[in-house]
Amino acid sequence: MKQYIRMMLFVIILGGVTSGLLVGMDLLTKDRIALNKEASIKSAILDAYDISYNLNNIHDIFETEINVIQYEGEDTFYVDNRTGQISYIFTGGGVWGTIRGVITFESDFRTVVNISILEQSETPGLGGVVAERWYLDTYIGTVFDTASPYIIIRHAQEDNLANEVDAITGGTRTSEKFMEILNTTYEAFKAKWDLVGV
Amino acid sequence: MKLIRLKYKKWFNILKDGISVNNPIVVTVLGICSSLAVSNKVENAIAMGLGVTFVVMASSAFISSLRKLIPGKLRMVTYMVVISTFVILVQMTLEAYFPIIAAQLGAYVGLIITNCIVMGRAEAYAVKNPVKYSLVDGFAAGMGYTFVLVVVSIIRESLAFGTILGFRVMPASFTNWSIMALAPGGFFVIALFIWGIREWLKFYESEA
DSSP: OHHHHHHHHHHHHHHHHHHHHHHHHHHHHHHHHHHHHHHHHHHHHHHHTTOOOOTTTHHHHHHHHEEEEEETTTEEEEEETTTOOEEEEEEEEOSSSEEEEEEEEOTTSSBEEEEEEEEOOOOTTTGGGGGSHHHHGGGTTOBOOSSSSOSEEEOOSSOOOTTEEEOOTTOHHHHHHHHHHHHHHHHHHHHHHHHHOO | OOGGGGGGOHHHHHHHHHHTTTOTTTTSOOSHHHHHHHTTSHHHHHHHHHHHHHHHHHHHHHHHHTTTTSOGGGHHHHHHHHHHHHHHHHHHHHHHHOHHHHHHHGGGTGGGGGOHHHHHHHHHTGGGSOHHHHHHHHHHHHHHHHHHHHHHHHHHHHHHTSEETTEEOSOTTOOOOGGGGSHHHHHHHHHHHHHHHHHHHTOOOOOO
């Protein structure tokens, strides 16, 4: 009997001490972790606009350079105060996991200035090329169409029209998924931009 | 202290054995899962190795200090609770103060809880030995793990990406061996490495 009491007591004390340690650590770091998550989104936007910053002044620079417009508190447009370029974060399902990135348009909301990928889990070397700089640079200057499909990612011999881009060799399914993500998110964000945009 | 006396010191022998004869990955083949996944880039390997070393040292020391109080039937439960606490502390620290490394290591910091090396050293050594030797043993196991991880990741990163720690080492005409960035490449390199080290140590499976 005594040994069972001893075991119970031990478990309770051990649980109490470790929980206390964890709660204390959580209180210490919670704010910093939330700030870091914000900073990662902000650094993606600032990189897309080619604005230099460092980890100390990132929040201040973001305040002054970027105008954040929120539609119904969820969909957020990041507008550069100097150039009028507009960015939003797109998310969608790739072949293996979520593809999340930032796309930046000129103030006409049709010409692409930059695309960057924040997270993806595609096959390295094949579909994973979707996150590589040289591939995303082929999207610069593409003009989204006014009707669906807005952008076409294709394998073909002939030259591309203004709204067409080459697909990834060996990454056919990723290219198809990426096209679907870009088109769906563009349609949704364009409708909201027409309502709230400047 | 005179250098010649060093090889009779107990802590030196624990340290030496932990890296060579008792190397967790090569000899006891523990902790393979994370070593396959994290060893594709050298900086990830270094960060993971340091994380595991800290967790093994801290949990071994903690368990060793409690070894007289732990009831016999609750050993495994205690190890789990203590190890999980330390890993969550490490994870919170990384996310708060080193967010870039935390993003690159991703889920693998949390997986240190399942890393057999930590539990293995706790059960095999920490619960039977005083605190200072448990600390040295934990450090040795962690360093053995880090050593293997860094060597494997040097091979894999230079073949798969052509760089080491971001510095280009392969000539520009080299085609990347993408398989080295994926799991099969990890299996091949670690298997060859285990074979090589065991041959060098003359450590063969005994015919029973």
